[in-house]
Amino acid sequence: MSDLTLAATRLHRRTLLLGAAAVTGLSACSKTQTSSSNGGAITLRMSWWGGTSAHKATLNALQLFEKRHPHIRVRGEYTGFTGHLERLTTQIAGETAPDVMQINWYWQTLFSRDGEGFTDLNQHKNEIDFSQFDARTLSMGTTGGKLNALAISNAARLMYLNKTTYDKAGLSLPDTWDSLFARGPQFKAKLGDAYYPLDGLFQDFIALARSYIVQKTGKALVNSETKSLNCTRADMHEYAGFYAKMISDHVWPSAQVRASYGYLPQQEMRPWINGEFAGTYQWNSAIEKYTDTLAGKQEVALAPYPMRPGATDAGLLYRPSMMFAVNAKSQHPRESAMLINFLLNDPEGVRAMETKRGVPVSKTAQKILRDDGLIGKLQQDSEDMLARLPINVLESPYFEHPRVRDGFQDILEAFGYGKITLEQAGDALYDDINAILHRIIR
Numbered sequence: 001m002s003d004l005t006l007a008a009t010r011l012h013r014r015t016l017l018l019g020a021a022a023v024t025g026l027s028a029c030s031k032t033q034t035s036s037s038n039g040g041a042i043t044l045r046m047s048w049w050g051g052t053s054a055h056k057a058t059l060n061a062l063q064l065f066e067k068r069h070p071h072i073r074v075r076g077e078y079t080g081f082t083g084h085l086e087r088l089t090t091q092i093a094g095e096t097a098p099d100v101m102q103i104n105w106y107w108q109t110l111f112s113r114d115g116e117g118f119t120d121l122n123q124h125k126n127e128i129d130f131s132q133f134d135a136r137t138l139s140m141g142t143t144g145g146k147l148n149a150l151a152i153s154n155a156a157r158l159m160y161l162n163k164t165t166y167d168k169a170g171l172s173l174p175d176t177w178d179s180l181f182a183r184g185p186q187f188k189a190k191l192g193d194a195y196y197p198l199d200g201l202f203q204d205f206i207a208l209a210r211s212y213i214v215q216k217t218g219k220a221l222v223n224s225e226t227k228s229l230n231c232t233r234a235d236m237h238e239y240a241g242f243y244a245k246m247i248s249d250h251v252w253p254s255a256q257v258r259a260s261y262g263y264l265p266q267q268e269m270r271p272w273i274n275g276e277f278a279g280t281y282q283w284n285s286a287i288e289k290y291t292d293t294l295a296g297k298q299e300v301a302l303a304p305y306p307m308r309p310g311a312t313d314a315g316l317l318y319r320p321s322m323m324f325a326v327n328a329k330s331q332h333p334r335e336s337a338m339l340i341n342f343l344l345n346d347p348e349g350v351r352a353m354e355t356k357r358g359v360p361v362s363k364t365a366q367k368i369l370r371d372d373g374l375i376g377k378l379q380q381d382s383e384d385m386l387a388r389l390p391i392n393v394l395e396s397p398y399f400e401h402p403r404v405r406d407g408f409q410d411i412l413e414a415f416g417y418g419k420i421t422l423e424q425a426g427d428a429l430y431d432d433i434n435a436i437l438h439r440i441i442r
Contacts, residue, residue, distance in 0.1 A: 042332055044339060045098035047077040049084040051289075054356040058343075061352035065342045072335055092117075099330040100339055105140060105320045106400035108148055112328075113442065115144030119326035122147045124337035129345050132362040136394070140320055150340060151320035153358030155285040156391070157207050158316075158382055159303040162294075165195065165278035175304035177212070184250035187278070196253050198246075199277035200266060202416070205252065206408045207317060208281045209242045214315030214393055215308040222396040222404070227441040228434045236433075237426030243412060244422055253277065255416030267293045279303070284382035285321040285358030291378070302381045305389055314389040317399070321358050359383055398441055407436045 048058060055078050062074045077098055079087065085107070091097040092111055103111075111117040121128060121141075130138065133150065141149040161173050169190040174180040174197070183197040200208070210221050213235050223230040246252035253271075261269050267290040271277040275298050280290055291300045305314055324343070326336040342349040350365040354374050359382075360366055369375050375383075398404060411432060415425035 041071050041073065042335055043073045043075060044100060044332055044335060045075045045077060046100040046102075046339065047079075047084075047088065047098040048102035049079050049081045050356070051080070057353050057356040061343055061349050064348045064352055065339055068342070068348070069335075069338070072339075074339065095329060097327045097329070099327050099332055099336045101325050101327065102152070103149055103323050103325050104400075105149075105151075105323060106397040108141070108143055109397050109401055109440075112143055112148050115142075115146035115148060117328055118146075118148040119328050119330065119333045119336070120146035120148070121150060121326065121337060121340075124334060127334060127337035128341040129364075132345055132364050134361075137320065137361050140394075140397075141323055141325075149320075149323035149325040150344065151323050151361045152344065153285050153321045154318060154361050154386075155283045155321035155358055156316040156318040156386055157204070157211075157281050158284050158305060158385065159198070160280050160282055160287050160290065160300050160378075161197070161303045162275050162278040162298055163301040164298040165191070165275040166197075168275075169195070173301060173303045175306065177306045177308065180306055181245065181249050181251055184246075188250045191276075193250075194271065194276045196250065196271075196277055196279075198252055198279040198281065199258075199272065200252070200281050201258075202255075202409045202412050203405065204266075204281050205243060205246070205412065206405070209239050210317065210399070211315035212242055212308070213239055214313060214395075215311035218311075218313055218393065220393050220395045220399075222399045222437060224396040224398055224441055227438050229430065229437065233426070233430045236429040237423070239429055240412075240415060240422055240425040243415065243425075247416075255413065266290065283321060284379070284386070287378060287382070288376070300378065302378060302385060305385065312390060313393045314391055315393065316386075316389065316391050317395050318386065318391045319395065319397075320361075355379060398437060401440055403436050403440055404433065407433050 046062070048054070050058070058078070059076055062076055066073060085104075088097065088101065088103075089110070108117075128150070137151045137154060138147060141147055141151060163173065166173055169187060171183060171186055171190070174183050180197065187195045187197050213231060214221060216238075217231050217235065219230045221230055229236070247254045261271065266272050266277070266280060269277065272280070272290070273293055273295050275294070282290060287300070294300070307314065324340045326333055326340070330336055343353060344350070344360065344362045345364055347368055350360065350362070350368050351372065355369065355376070359375055359379055360369070366375075408429070411420075411425055411428045414420045415422070420428065
């Protein structure tokens with residue numbers, strides 16, 4: 001388990017920068033194999049991460065499930081995101097993991113590389129209505145022919161821009177890459193040095209640059225079969241050059257500018273709150289936590305997604321924002337599957353959860369929430385855009401593996417702070433990331 005522990009440790013170092021909530025959940029104290037069964041009663045354990053609103057909604061849904069099934073009790077174990085992977089890694093290694101687990105998409109590469117790490121949900125077709133999920137969604141939870149996890153919601157990063165600031169500058173929202181780059185000097189001239197049309201952490205830029213390169217190549221950035229990048233050295237030089245141009249053209253604040261405000265989540269930074277950093281490249285499932293922190297009556301709008309000339313794919317990393325999986329060692333896989341179906345497909349469970357984990361993937365859940373008026377305009381606009389954009393390239397989950405992510409970030413940080421040249425950054429992105437992929441893909 002040393003691979004998992006190291007990955008979790010590095011993840012913890014990075015997620016501290018995101019300011020995730022502190023651990024608030026209950027601690028596990030017994031192995032799943034000894035889950036209680038007294039007089040026919042069954043006790044399930046379920047773990048998840050999230051904020052206060054997600055915790056309340058989930059606990060409410062679990063109470064409704066228990067009311068529906070009086071012989072089943074569900075014990076919730078919930079935390080903020082910080083430390084959740086480390087905790088789950090320890091539980092799985094010690095065989096104390098919960099019956100039902102909320103997981104990230106790429107965690108399948110850590111815990112179930114051969115498909116044996118989680119229960120095959122295909123064995124529970126009588127408990128889960130799989131007809132509510134499209135084939136792409138099901139495939140992203142499948143390893144080795146086994147359905148290891150079921151998506152709660154799908155997500156992609158889109159451009160959300162502060163329309164109030166753009167209006168203040170007398171500028172329209174950019175709709176091409178060229179117009180985005182043009183906004184940098186326009187912002188500087190009209191509003192001053194403190195204003196930028198787009199902002200984000202290094203991790204946000206890594207995803208944005210991936211989209212730019214995938215639009216060019218029409219291929220996933222990572223090839224799991226060859227254990228390497230699915231592009232050329234020249235492409236990775238262009239990747240590094242994309243960052244250099246964003247900084248030099250005043251489109252994206254430099255590493256030094258961002259560091260001057262402290263290592264805070266973007267939505268907690270003063271320039272975002274007051275509208276100086278006038279945009280974010282963010283997950284559509286998480287945009288509300290950014291709009292909620294804006295001062296006054298500022299308006300955020302979804303911008304048209306920029307496409308390179310001739311691109312046949314938007315290059316979006318469109319994947320499950322989070323998933324439910326069942327412990328392979330659970331004594332109660334059937335009841336665990338029933339719980340998952342209740343949360344994702346049952347009207348009571350759907351209404352209790354609302355959109356606290358994003359707009360649901362389940363077709364019946366979407367209809368229920370839309371009919372009830374529980375899907376916000378920005379969320380609906382995002383769903384409509386994702387339905388229109390060409391999204392055919394299916395990225396490897398190894399792109400989000402902690403070592404790969406940290407490799408990209410370490411190189412871009414070194415370049416951003418002037419420790420390596422543009423040419424060195426391009427070479428490192430190609431050589432170092434390929435070396436990491438060769439080590440981690442087995």
